[in-house]
Amino acid sequence: xxxxxxxxxxxxxxxxxxxxxxxxxxxxxxxxxxxxxxxxxxxxxxxxxxxxxxxxxxxxxxxxxxxxxxxxxxxxxxxxxxxxxxxxxxxxxxxxxxxxxxxxxxxxxxxxxxxxxxxxxxxxxxxxxxxxxxxxxxxxxxxxxxxxxxxxxxxxxxxxxxxxxxx
Numbered sequence: 561x562x563x564x565x566x567x568x569x570x571x572x573x574x575x576x577x578x579x580x581x582x583x584x585x586x587x588x589x590x591x592x593x594x595x596x597x598x599x600x601x602x603x604x605x606x607x608x609x610x611x612x613x614x615x616x617x618x619x620x621x622x623x624x625x626x627x628x629x630x631x632x633x634x635x636x637x638x639x640x641x642x643x644x645x646x647x648x649x650x651x652x653x654x655x656x657x658x659x660x661x662x663x664x665x666x667x668x669x670x671x672x673x674x675x676x677x678x679x680x681x682x683x684x685x686x687x688x689x690x691x692x693x694x695x696x697x698x699x700x701x702x703x704x705x706x707x708x709x710x711x712x713x714x715x716x717x718x719x720x721x722x723x724x725x726x727x
Contacts, residue, residue: 589621589629607644614638621660629660633676654680660699672699 595615602608614637621631635654640647658676665671677694 587623589623589631590619591621592616592618609641609643611642612640621658627662630658631660632657648684650682650684652680652682654678668703670701670703672701673697674699 593615594617595613598610598612600608600610615635616637617633617635619631619633621629623629633656635652635656637652637654639650639652641649656676656678658674660672660674662670662672673696675694675696678692680691682689682691
């Protein structure tokens with residue numbers, strides 16, 4: 561199952577890069593991120609345990625004008641825990657439509673306010689949990705080139721992703 565998900569994620573990343581050039585010309589923003597983490601712990605008196613996570617988060621937004629963007633972001637994820645002979649996997653899917661307003665633009669920097677409701681399904685082979693919520697966060701952007709910018713979706717987190725700005 562993990563090989564299938566990795567193959568799908570690779571295909572989505574490749575198609576996102578192919579779509580980016582056309583999207584930019586039509587006033588779209590294409591962005592995304594890929595995350596891979598892992599850890600392993602072994603003590604003298606216990607079986608080794610490990611955790612690994614893989615996530616892929618593509619997003620596309622449409623420029624309404626120079627200050628407003630609406631779009632949708634989705635996250636696909638797999639989390640695997642192995643403790644000795646016991647192995648459990650959890651799969652997740654999150655949908656986040658969003659609206660973003662640019663409050664300040666200074667040279668290559670921009671400060672945006674983003675609101676995004678979310679709907680998530682998290683499950684394994686025996687059960688699925690549905691969650692929902694809404695967040696309003698500041699977004700800081702920095703224009704790297706005319707066609708690429710770096711943005712941090714929340715100033716209180718240390719994560720970010722690259723995207724394509726409007727022309």
